[in-house]
Amino acid sequence: MRKTVPVLIVFFLSTIGAVNHSYGQWFWQHPPIPSNTLRAVTFPDLSTGFIAGDVGLILRSTNAGGNWSIINPGTVNSFYSLAFTSPNIGYAGCALGGILKTTNSGLNWIGYSAWDTNFSIVSISFPNSNTGYCIADAPLRIFKTTNAGSNWVLKYYQNSGVWTSIYFTDANTGYAVGCGSYLTRTTNGGDNWINSFPMIPGLYKQVSSVYFPSAATGFVSGYEGYVYKTTNYGNNWSYQTLGNFALYSVYFTSNDTGFMVGENGRVIKTSNSGLNWSIQTYGNRTFYCIFFADKNNGYAVGAGGTVLKTSNNGQNWSFLSSGSTNTIRSIKFPAENIGYAVSSTEGLILKTSNGGNQWNYIYGLSTTDTVNASFFTDELNGYLAGNSGKIFKTSNGGYNWTTILTGAPSFNSIYFPNSVTGYIAGQFGNIGKTTNSGINWIPQNSGTSYHLYSIYFADLNTGYAGGNSIILKTTNAGTNWFTAINLSGGEVFALFFTNSVTGYATGYFGQIIKTTNGGMNWVLQASNGADSYGMYFTDASTGYVVGDYGTIRKTTNAGTNWFILSSPTNKGLLSVYFTNSVTGYISGYDGIILKTTNGGITVNVENESQTVPAKFYLYQNYPNPFNPTTTIKFSIPNFPLTKGVRSTTQRVDRLVEGLFARLTIYDLLGREIATLVNQQLKLGTYEVEWDASNYSSGVYFYRLAAGNYVETKKMVLIR
Secondary structure (H helix, E strand, C coil), X not given: CEEECCCCEEECCCCCCCCEEEEECCEEEECCCCCCCEEEEECCCCCCEEEEECCCEEEEECCCCXXXXXXXXXXXXXEEEEEECCCCCEEEEECCCEEEEECCCCCCCEECCCCCCCCCEEEEECCCCCCEEEEECCCEEEEEECCCCCCEEEXXXXXXXXXXXXXXXXXXXXXXXXXXXXXXXXXXXXXXXXXXXXXXXXXXCCEEEEECCCCCCEEEEEHHHEEEEECCCCCCCEEEECCCCCEEEEEECCCCCEEEEEHHHEEEEECCCCCCCEEEECCCCCEEEEEECCCCCEEEEEHHHCEEEECCCCCCCEECCCCCCCCEEXXXXXXXXXXXXXXXXXXXXXXXXXXXXXXXXXECCCCCCCEEEEEECCCCCEEEEEHHHCEEEECCCCCCCEEEECCCCCEEEEECCCCCCEEEEEHXXXXXXXXXXXXXXXXXXXXXXXXXXXXXXXXXXXXXXXXXXXXXXXXXXXXXXXXXXXXXXEEEEEEEECCCCCEEEEEHHHCEEEECCCCCCCEEEECCCCCEEEEEECCCCCEEEEEHHHCEEEECCCXXXXXXXXXXCCCCEEEEEECCCCCEEEEEHHHCEEEECCCCCEEEEEEEECCCCCCCEECCCECCCECCEEEEEEEECCCCCCCCCCCHHHHHHHHHHCEEEEEEEECCCCCEEEEEEEEEECCEEEEEXXXXXXXXXXXXXXXXXXXXXXXXXXXXXXX
């Protein structure tokens, strides 16, 4: 045993200054529960619940998990922990040393400045509404607040190990655990800590979570199926092993009844205070957190957006509906609001008629059919290409599909330069052509046996096909094909031409190559190490490439430079399509569909002044009338403190916290057409530019909502 008295360090928030804020403008449309890894869940009451996970994801439910809405916390840092002291007040710990707070049931989150970007806040425990503790993973740091998160004080530091969980049974007594069966505990509110390294002498195992159902009795879950128990306030521990699998979270609903979750869909329950444990399995995905709103209603969350719920104290668990997580191989919009997202398996096709606000499921194919590509010539007529040489056609908007070709090698790409003429490309260099809307397909001599993954026609006669180490070209509508370039290894997964001579190809290792002379020469423009699968250009200058690890890249100068856009996922992205210069969609693994309404850019909101505004104010845009860009200026002031607060230190903290602000654009019919700002802003005066190049002349309205302040003004676009 070792007793440690730490040095007291108080962390205050940063001083006010000119700041640039950025916010990524791709948002989730499908599945309803995103397929990010979910790492924390909590329910402050039976109806209101929250889930947090990777890539800045926070979800909120107000009907006991029946539906979940995505909350924008203003960061893409992954979240690891949640704690709520009431249905309105809660805290979220994230990567890069940050902790966020909400005071309005998760609708807005106050971003506290990160203490240190070298660690993550992996666990939070609030024994009462004012007193809370949080733990950083490596090296161990334990912070304490006594004023509901306005200030956090460093109470303990240990420069070894990786720490995973903290739990306080009251304001003074708490426990923290880490890998190697490390445990430290305090009985005086963190002023002193007693270390047990390891918990049981000679037994060094990784541990993950700690929970005390009573003051004396506690449990710790760990890797390799280890479960530890104490009945004397952590002075001594016993253990048992349940199998060779990791356990990541432990929770008790009473002194006797407890649960653990872990690898491969395991949910484990005891009804006799840990003497015996029964194991149930739900799927094969890992669960990282379990929480009960009361003794009957519990939730477990984990990898791939998985959410389980029980309403009978764990006797039965069911998956909460999260929509299909099948890979969405291709996404196309033949009209502004009508789109199709095609799953690669189970014959599933998703259709929207309202710009992706709702996606309806159509099971129009056999569940054994695998689809690799789609193309729609108009709102009703579309084609699918897939394995076993199958091509399908719909003439009624996707509700029924007819097999029009089968039996050849698999096809990977399909393209129609007009309503009757189309091409397919696939394995072993196979290229086919139709001139009668798919009724008949004529094999074309490609001159290669390499697999082909993409085909694209710049006009009726000029086309390109890309595949394994090769790009082919035709200048006579597919009658003859010749090699435009032999590539030194790697695949071409996507092609796009902005005219008959200027085009782009991407694929292996994220390489992007460009030609400006019809494929005679190709120049490498970019490479980022992540394979790229989808490409789309909205005009000669502006294009997008998507690929592995949630990568979204954009150029605005015809590929001279490519920059990475903020992405809400780290899953592979396979297809991208834009209906106009600013509205676009992306699909990918785990059923992902993303949408942007501003070209996917990260909006830079510039704080133009260090002067503290005296009041909220939304200025008239300038110039007005305008064509096509205008600047909107607004002020976020020093907002009122909670009644009775007089501390200068507290006042500075509140000033720095700022407010969540939302600046939106509406057309004359009241339809929201663009979101310019949707993030936490510190006090100051800001300017943001709106580019209305894609909109017609007319009257528009812009609306600022920040805290209780709402203001709307009119502006006029003249083209």
